[in-house]
Amino acid sequence: MTQPLRIALAGLGTVGAGVIRLLETNGALIAARAGRRIEVVAVSARNRSKDRGVDCTRFAWDDDMTALASRDDVDVVVELVGGSDGPALALARKTLSGGKHLVTANKAMIAHHGMELAALADSHGLALKFEAAVAGGIPVLKGLGEGAAANKIERLYGILNGTCNYILTQMESTGADFGGVLKEAQALGYAEADPTFDVEGVDAAHKLAILAALAFGTEVDFGSVDISGISRIRAADIAQADALGHVIRLVGMAEEQLEGGERRLFQRVQPVLVAKSHPLAAVDGPTNAVVAEGNFVGRLLFQGRGAGDGPTASAVVADLIDIARGNNTAPFSLPVGMLEAVAPADPGHRRVRAYMRFTVADRPGVLAEITAAMRDAGVSIESMIQHGRPEDDSLEPVLVAIVSHEGPESAITAALALLEGSPSLAEPPLVMPLLG
Amino acid sequence: MTQPLRIALAGLGTVGAGVIRLLETNGALIAARAGRRIEVVAVSARNRSKDRGVDCTRFAWDDDMTALASRDDVDVVVELVGGSDGPALALARKTLSGGKHLVTANKAMIAHHGMELAALADSHGLALKFEAAVAGGIPVLKGLGEGAAANKIERLYGILNGTCNYILTQMESTGADFGGVLKEAQALGYAEADPTFDVEGVDAAHKLAILAALAFGTEVDFGSVDISGISRIRAADIAQADALGHVIRLVGMAEEQLEGGERRLFQRVQPVLVAKSHPLAAVDGPTNAVVAEGNFVGRLLFQGRGAGDGPTASAVVADLIDIARGNNTAPFSLPVGMLEAVAPADPGHRRVRAYMRFTVADRPGVLAEITAAMRDAGVSIESMIQHGRPEDDSLEPVLVAIVSHEGPESAITAALALLEGSPSLAEPPLVMPLLG
Numbered sequence: 001m002t003q004p005l006r007i008a009l010a011g012l013g014t015v016g017a018g019v020i021r022l023l024e025t026n027g028a029l030i031a032a033r034a035g036r037r038i039e040v041v042a043v044s045a046r047n048r049s050k051d052r053g054v055d056c057t058r059f060a061w062d063d064d065m066t067a068l069a070s071r072d073d074v075d076v077v078v079e080l081v082g083g084s085d086g087p088a089l090a091l092a093r094k095t096l097s098g099g100k101h102l103v104t105a106n107k108a109m110i111a112h113h114g115m116e117l118a119a120l121a122d123s124h125g126l127a128l129k130f131e132a133a134v135a136g137g138i139p140v141l142k143g144l145g146e147g148a149a150a151n152k153i154e155r156l157y158g159i160l161n162g163t164c165n166y167i168l169t170q171m172e173s174t175g176a177d178f179g180g181v182l183k184e185a186q187a188l189g190y191a192e193a194d195p196t197f198d199v200e201g202v203d204a205a206h207k208l209a210i211l212a213a214l215a216f217g218t219e220v221d222f223g224s225v226d227i228s229g230i231s232r233i234r235a236a237d238i239a240q241a242d243a244l245g246h247v248i249r250l251v252g253m254a255e256e257q258l259e260g261g262e263r264r265l266f267q268r269v270q271p272v273l274v275a276k277s278h279p280l281a282a283v284d285g286p287t288n289a290v291v292a293e294g295n296f297v298g299r300l301l302f303q304g305r306g307a308g309d310g311p312t313a314s315a316v317v318a319d320l321i322d323i324a325r326g327n328n329t330a331p332f333s334l335p336v337g338m339l340e341a342v343a344p345a346d347p348g349h350r351r352v353r354a355y356m357r358f359t360v361a362d363r364p365g366v367l368a369e370i371t372a373a374m375r376d377a378g379v380s381i382e383s384m385i386q387h388g389r390p391e392d393d394s395l396e397p398v399l400v401a402i403v404s405h406e407g408p409e410s411a412i413t414a415a416l417a418l419l420e421g422s423p424s425l426a427e428p429p430l431v432m433p434l435l436g
Numbered sequence: 437m438t439q440p441l442r443i444a445l446a447g448l449g450t451v452g453a454g455v456i457r458l459l460e461t462n463g464a465l466i467a468a469r470a471g472r473r474i475e476v477v478a479v480s481a482r483n484r485s486k487d488r489g490v491d492c493t494r495f496a497w498d499d500d501m502t503a504l505a506s507r508d509d510v511d512v513v514v515e516l517v518g519g520s521d522g523p524a525l526a527l528a529r530k531t532l533s534g535g536k537h538l539v540t541a542n543k544a545m546i547a548h549h550g551m552e553l554a555a556l557a558d559s560h561g562l563a564l565k566f567e568a569a570v571a572g573g574i575p576v577l578k579g580l581g582e583g584a585a586a587n588k589i590e591r592l593y594g595i596l597n598g599t600c601n602y603i604l605t606q607m608e609s610t611g612a613d614f615g616g617v618l619k620e621a622q623a624l625g626y627a628e629a630d631p632t633f634d635v636e637g638v639d640a641a642h643k644l645a646i647l648a649a650l651a652f653g654t655e656v657d658f659g660s661v662d663i664s665g666i667s668r669i670r671a672a673d674i675a676q677a678d679a680l681g682h683v684i685r686l687v688g689m690a691e692e693q694l695e696g697g698e699r700r701l702f703q704r705v706q707p708v709l710v711a712k713s714h715p716l717a718a719v720d721g722p723t724n725a726v727v728a729e730g731n732f733v734g735r736l737l738f739q740g741r742g743a744g745d746g747p748t749a750s751a752v753v754a755d756l757i758d759i760a761r762g763n764n765t766a767p768f769s770l771p772v773g774m775l776e777a778v779a780p781a782d783p784g785h786r787r788v789r790a791y792m793r794f795t796v797a798d799r800p801g802v803l804a805e806i807t808a809a810m811r812d813a814g815v816s817i818e819s820m821i822q823h824g825r826p827e828d829d830s831l832e833p834v835l836v837a838i839v840s841h842e843g844p845e846s847a848i849t850a851a852l853a854l855l856e857g858s859p860s861l862a863e864p865p866l867v868m869p870l871l872g
Contacts, residue, residue, distance in 0.1 A: 022732050026588055029653070032774050033585045131583070137733035139583020146582075146763070147567070147575020149469045150753035152462055217465070279739065282718050289737075296458050297573035297750035301725075303715065303737035314733035317586035327582070327763040338468050 004037035005324040008068035009059075010091055011080035012045035015105060015132075017052040018309030019078065019316050024054075030317065034324035038317070041073050069094035076101040076127075076323055078316060084108035096120040096128065103319040105132035105312055111206035111222040114213065118336040128331040129319035134207045135160060135288040137311025138304040139318060144292055145214050145333030151294025153215040157253035157435075160207040160269075162286030162306040163198035164230050164250040166190045168238075168271075169284045172247060177235045190286060200229035201250060201269040208252035212267055214332050215292060216256055217339055224344035225252075226268040232430050233271055237357055240385065240401045244355070246273040246434065247281045257345040264345035273355050275436040279303075348410030353382070353434040356412070358400040358419075359426040366424045370400060377415035380405040397426055403434070440473035441760040444504035445495075446527055447516035448481035451541060451568075453488040454745030455514065455752050460490075466753065470760035474753070477509050505530035512537040512563075512759055514752060520544035532556040532564065539755040541568035541748055547642035547658040550649065554772040564767040565755035570643045571596060571724040573747025574740040575754060580728055581650050581769030587730025589651040593689035593871075596643040596705075598722030598742040599634035600666050600686040602626045604674075604707075605720045608683060613671045626722060636665035637686060637705040644688035648703055650768050651728060652692055653775055660780035661688075662704040668866050669707055673793055676821065676837045680791070682709035682870065683717045693781040700781035709791050711872035715739075784846030789818070789870040792848070794836040794855075795862040802860045806836060813851035816841040833862055839870070 009016050023030065023038055031037045042060035044067070062068055065087055068077050077095040079102060081088040088109050095102045097120060104110065110117070110130050121128035131141045135158070144153065159165050163185060170181045182199065185191035197203045209222040230250050241248050251272040257264045274281045279301050283289045288306030293299050305311040322329075332339055360366045367386065374381055386400045404412065416429055445452050459466065459474055467473045478496040480503070498504055501523055504513050513531040515538060517524040524545050531538045533556060540546065546553070546566050557564035567577045571594070580589065595601050599621065606617045618635065621627035633639045645658040666686050677684050687708040693700045710717045715737050719725045724742030729735050741747040758765075768775055796802045803822065810817055818839045840848065852865055 018732070022586055026586060026731070029588060030586055032653070032770050033581075035771075137584075137730075138736060139579050142583045143575050143579060143738075145469075146758065147578045147754055148573075148750065149757045150458055150462060150466055150750050152465060217468070277718075279715075279718055282713075282715055294573075294750060295462070296454070296746040298741040298744075298747055300574060301737070301739035302579075303739070305734040308734075310732040311734055314584065314586050314730060318583055321585045322582065325763075325765060327761075327765065329761060329763065334468050335471075 002036045004039045005034065005320060006039055006041045006073055006075045007320065008042040008071060008074040008077045009040055009080065010044050010065045010068055010077060011082070012043060012052055012056065013080065014309040015312045015316070016045070016080045017054050018313035020054045020056070022313040022317050030321060034321040036324050038320050038324060042068055042071055044068055066091050066094050069098045069100060074100060076103060076320060079104040079106055082106055082108070084112040089113055092117055093120065096124060096126055099124060099126065101127040101323050103129045103316055105130065105316060107133040107203065107206040107210065111209045111220060114210065114220040114331070115336065118331040121331060122336045127323050127328060129322065130210070130331070131319050132312045132315035134210050135290055135302070136304065136306040136308065137314040138288060138290065138302050138306070139315070140211070140290045140302045141214060143300065143302050144211070146329055148292060148294050148297055148300060149333060151297050153292050153294050155255045155293045156211055156215045156290070157251055158290035159249055159280060159283050159288055160204040160252045160306070161198055161250055162288055163191045163195065164204070165283065166286045167199070168230060168248055168250065171235060171238050175235055178231060178233055199231050201227040204250060204252045204269045208254055208267055208269055211290065212254035212265060213339060215254065216265060217334050218265055218342045219339045221265065221267070221344070224265070224267055226347065228270045230271050236387065236399050237430065241273050241355070244273065244403065245276050247276060248272070248432065249274050249280055249283070251280070251435065257349065259346060259349070263340065263342050265342045266345040266347060266350065268347070271432050273432050273434045275434070278435060280435070348408060348413065350409045351406050352409050352412070353406045354404045354412050355432045355434060356402045356404070357430045359397045360400055361424050361426060362398045363424070367400065369422060369424050370402070370419065373415045373418040374402070377418060378407070378411045379415045380407060438472045440475045441470065441756060442475055442477045442509055442511045443756065444478040444507060444510040444513045445476055445516065446480050446501045446504055446513060447518070448479060448488055448492065449516065450745040451748045451752070452481070452516045453490050454749035456490045456492070458749040458753050466757060470757040472760050474756050474760060478504055478507055480504055502527050502530050505534045505536060510536060512539060512756060515540040515542055518542055518544070520548040525549055528553055529556065532560060532562055535560060535562065537563040537759050539565045539752055541566065541752060543569040543639065543642040543646065547645045547656060550646065550656040550767070551772065554767040557767060558772045563759050563764060565758065566646070566767070567755050568748045568751035570646050571726055571738070572740065572742040572744065573750040574724060574726065574738050574742070575751070576647070576726045576738045577650060579736065579738050580647070582765055584728060584730050584733055584736060585769060587733050589728050589730050591691045591729045592647055592651045592726070593687055594726035595685055595716060595719050595724050596640040596688045596742070597634055597686055598724055599627045599631065600640070601719065602722045603635070604666060604684055604686065607669070607671060607674050611671055614667060614669055635667050637663040640686060640688045640705045644690055644703055644705055647726065648690035648701060649775060651690065652701060653770050654701055654778045655775045657701065657703070657780070660701070660703055662783065664706045666707050672823065672835050673866065677709050677791070680709065680839065681712050683712060684708070684868065685710045685716055685719070687716070687871065693785065695782060695785070699776065699778050701778045702781040702783060702786065704783070707868050709868050709870045711870070714872060716871070784844060784849065786845045787842050788845050788848070789842045790840045790848050791868045791870060792838045792840070793866045795833045796836055797860050797862060798834045799860070803836065805858060805860050806838070806855065809851045809854040810838070812854060814843070814847045815851045816843060
């Protein structure tokens with residue numbers, strides 16, 4: 001067996017401790033598969049004395065995290081600090097410029113600075129790997145960038161945030177409203193104290209931007225992801241979706257569109273009504289799933305645990321095994337210079353069936369106003385349900401739900417523009433496309 | 437860009453033609469991802485003049501397939517001839533001994549001779565790749581051998597035969613019996629003229645033996661796979677499963693067991709009652725799916741099209757891209773010398789809930805006889821349903837279905853042994869475990 005692969009770990013939170021535990025527990029197996037031992041030699045974190053459930057005293061310690069990048073006894077730096085900029089980015093830059101491989105679980109950093117870091121890795125002939133940044137333990141970057149590498153990917157979509165999926169499936173099974181389920185998820189550790197990044201779709205958008213670059217061979221373009229989250233979804237929406245044979249999931253979707261012969265990239269994270277017969281409808285709790293449609297392979301689905309120390313550590317160590325084996329696929333499956341800069345698509349051309357929910361004042365003429373706007377904008381209505389104010393709860397708003405026939409998204413946008421500012425609407429409408 | 441990777445193709449059936457079409461259609465993309473062009477230079481098949489929908493006249497032609505292995509202008513031989521022995525095996529041996537990489541879609545050959553071929557590849561420092569042999573286009577060998585490489589896999593199971601899955605889901609949706617659906621599947625090209633290998637589970641067993649070796653780090657042991665197929669399943673079984681909240685799927689399952697401190701390998705292909713809430717229940721038609729449970733990653737699911745020229749070609753070319761990139765993972769993720777020879781497990785220890793269906797003579801005392809056997813063998817009955825002979829069809833047999841509580845499989849075996857040869861039974865009982 002050759003020399004061990006020597007690792008420095010920056011960040012000793014649950015994932016960092018999980019990586020240490022995994023390398024210990026499965027050490028012999030990992031060495032056999034990797035062809036050499038994988039050894040942690042140095043670590044860095046904010047608090048040296050904190051009990052992490054694993055013994056870190058045998059590793060060298062650097063108070064200054066970026067010092068890990070300069071150690072002579074280290075081949076790979078594993079960055080598990082998090083944050084798109086700051087110390088994580090400083091460490092990543094120094095690691096790659098200094099001639100060491102980088103493995104990271106940091107989706108925000110790759111979504112914002114992936115191009116720069118991939119260029120650094122390319123120019124130094126180094127590995128930059130981030131399987132753990134997308135969909136936790138699911139080897140989906142490998143699945144797309146290597147397993148489906150022969151395909152032109154035509155469409156990619158998936159459930160990329162376990163917190164949202166947990167909240168939505170809890171709302172589904174208990175009938176409770178968003179706020180209550182969020183509190184419960186926070187108590188269980190499925191949601192952060194500040195849940196904004198998760199529930200407003202930003203975390204899913206980070207992952208989507210990374211997946212899209214890999215799948216379509218385009219530059220990472222996080223800034224063009226159109227993002228909406230799940231905080232406005234009510235129990236009534238879930239009940240209504242159920243009656244229509246659907247469940248609600250937060251779905252990230254990316255697709256190539258041609259506009260005037262030019263490649264354009266559509267990227268969006270939003271809640272979607274998923275038909276119960278669709279594989280994504282069966283994805284419950286904190287599970288993630290990614291569907292990719294290739295021009296030869298057809299539809300592939302990858303599913304598994306999207307977060308947690310075990311799955312994330314599994315993905316980090318898979319990257320380390322790849323490096324130990326000398327598997328040298330480019331970070332985005334193509335040399336960074338070949339990734340195309342592609343302008344965002346105009347979503348108006350997309351043909352969708354949409355669920356639109358209006359919270360209305362309970363007064364005459366409201367339905368006429370809404371249906372007139374639909375007619376004037378050319379939206380064809382497939383079904384409409386109004387739930388009257390329940391007798392026993394005068395605080396419940398009156399909801400009107402409309403499902404459109406398939407048509408251009410621009411028509412729906414136009415209909416909603418006609419209704420904007422109407423005193424009949426108590427809040428902006430909630431629009432969710434149907435996926436079937 | 438470096439020299440092209442030069443390919444010889446043996447076998448020009450639908451998959452061979454698919455590989456040529458894929459390399460043409462996505463050629464630029466494949467070259468960009470692989471870092472070099474992938475070029476077919478020579479081909480061989482039985483009939484030179486057959487129209488295959490792709491132009492083969494530009495390639496060199498060898499009437500003798502094994503001559504491909506000796507060509508100076510070839511780096512990789514792609515074997516798409518099929519058959520566990522004969523010309524395919526001769527070509528594989530000659531290719532690897534002669535210093536060329538081998539890519540194959542031949543599950544029977546790898547199930548029977550995978551150890552010998554992997555040893556040849558290892559000793560010559562060559563790639564032996566067979567992603568297309570298991571689950572068509574799904575990159576499951578890569579997913580397990582690389583993506584989940586850090587894990588000890590504890591259990592592996594899946595739907596590995598698209599023909600059986602198509603037949604079962606058609607029986608489900610139409611209520612038709614096995615024979616009729618098989619004929620229809622043959623007419624549609626989903627089943628072979630001689631469907632034995634598919635419907636009796638042999639094809640699934642080939643794939644299971646390959647997956648098990650990869651997942652558990654054991655020698656391929658096809659001979660120890662316990663195999664039963666789907667030909668005895670009746671419409672009444674599917675209706676009964678439905679009433680119990682289950683669907684029937686042909687499932688290949690492999691699991692490590694410890695017996696007296698020794699590793700043992702359980703490998704079985706059989707029809708299973710899958711709870712409708714389980715992801716495998718949603719796997720319809722000719723789709724394949726593999727579930728692997730790792731000690732850190734948890735449950736992973738890989739799903740996609742299990743056969744067909746497009747998906748199979750996608751997997752073959754993914755292997756070629758890996759070779760072009762210099763990704764050199766061992767065929768079974770471990771050097772062949774480290775794969776353990778593990779004896780087959782005694783399935784009697786396994787704890788199962790089982791569905792048992794008896795076809796009985798319509799006479800007094802039959803139920804007493806069956807239930808006494810269950811009692812005497814220690815099988816606890818959870819539910820029992822007897823469907824009386826329908827008035828309008830006196831040829832329909834009378835069926836008794838029993839679902840047991842969870843208990844050792846040995847008890848069920850013992851109960852059935854007590855009933856063996858009983859004149860009350862019109863045919864041997866059909867036993868299917870429940871997966872939930």
